[in-house]
Amino acid sequence: MVCLITGSSRGFGRAIALEFGKNGHQVIIHCKDRSRDAQEVASQIKESIVLKADVRDFNEVKSIVDEAIKKYGRIDVLINNAGITKEALLLRTAEKDFDDIIATNLKGPFNFIRAVALYMVKQKEGHIINISSIAGIRGKQGLSAYSASKAGLIGLTLTTAKELGRFNIMVNAVLPGHMLTDMGDSSSDKAKETALRESITGKFSDPENAAKFIVYLSETSGITGQVFNLDSRII
Numbered sequence: 258m259v260c261l262i263t264g265s266s267r268g269f270g271r272a273i274a275l276e277f278g279k280n281g282h283q284v285i286i287h288c289k290d291r292s293r294d295a296q297e298v299a300s301q302i303k304e305s306i307v308l309k310a311d312v313r314d315f316n317e318v319k320s321i322v323d324e325a326i327k328k329y330g331r332i333d334v335l336i337n338n339a340g341i342t343k344e345a346l347l348l349r350t351a352e353k354d355f356d357d358i359i360a361t362n363l364k365g366p367f368n369f370i371r372a373v374a375l376y377m378v379k380q381k382e383g384h385i386i387n388i389s390s391i392a393g394i395r396g397k398q399g400l401s402a403y404s405a406s407k408a409g410l411i412g413l414t415l416t417t418a419k420e421l422g423r424f425n426i427m428v429n430a431v432l433p434g435h436m437l438t439d440m441g442d443s444s445s446d447k448a449k450e451t452a453l454r455e456s457i458t459g460k461f462s463d464p465e466n467a468a469k470f471i472v473y474l475s476e477t478s479g480i481t482g483q484v485f486n487l488d489s490r491i492i
């Protein structure tokens with residue numbers, strides 16, 4: 258399968274890209290700025306390319322999707338993983354930060370779905386997996402913009418699943434749990450302590466483990482419109 262993973266230069270996206278690579282798939286590594294990190298990921302995968310685009314900009318997204326199609330002729334799996342966050346209480350959240358988080362975490366996946374689904378519709382098959390968060394279901398203090406973006410992403414997932422199901426395109430969301438990536442590690446000590454305290458296992462989530470689930474899901478058929486909670490905190 259040809260798999261495009263947004264934000265796969267590092268963190269969770271990197272783990273997903275490597276897991277697809279390990280399973281013999283062709284992988285399109287995507288990043289915004291960190292091409293060197295993206296190239297390092299690509300160097301560990303037998304068949305892969307690196308493409309750069311800002312997810313907030315539809316023209317940039319469309320251009321790399323077209324480039325990927327030119328190279329591979331199809332895209333079987335789209336993982337909308339790229340994301341950002343910034344901790345601040347609602348009353349202290351700057352408008353610019355709110356806009357930036359929504360543009361990256363919600364409009365970004367919309368841009369990629371619009372660009373990729375056109376080809377998936379022609380193929381009459383495909384998998385789209387959106388990386389959301391438990392914050393989108395139950396909210397999280399200090400993360401109003403992030404929680405709103407991740408809740409919106411669940412709404413986008415469910416609607417896209419309903420609209421694209423007749424073309425045999427499966428659309429699901431995955432909530433991975435608190436992982437010690439650049440994003441997870443930069444949370445405040447208080448947020449990390451709370452995540453550990455609320456976790457049934459008493460541990461942070463493991464990106465490699467969650468990546469295995471994502472590869473498995475993208476190899477199934479007929480499962481769509483679902484939100485898979487891999488977080489060990491009970492909702």
Ligand SMILES: NC(=O)c1ccc[n+]([C@@H]2O[C@H](COP(=O)([O-])OP(=O)(O)OC[C@H]3O[C@@H](n4cnc5c(N)ncnc54)[C@H](OP(=O)(O)O)[C@@H]3O)[C@@H](O)[C@H]2O)c1
Pocket residue numbers: 263264265266267268269270287288289290291292294310311312313337338339340341361388389390391432433434435436437438439440441442
């Ligand atoms: N870490 C956690 O605890 C956790 C928990 C639940 C959900 N998630 C979700 O999992 C996903 C991955 O998170 P992570 O922890 O791996 O984050 P991370 O380590 O900070 O990596 C973020 C990735 O997104 C890319 N990116 C950011 N803004 C972009 C933009 N405007 N255009 C294109 N690419 C952009 C980055 O590219 P560059 O390297 O080029 O900057 C990087 O590859 C996110 O959607 C996050 O919300 C994470």
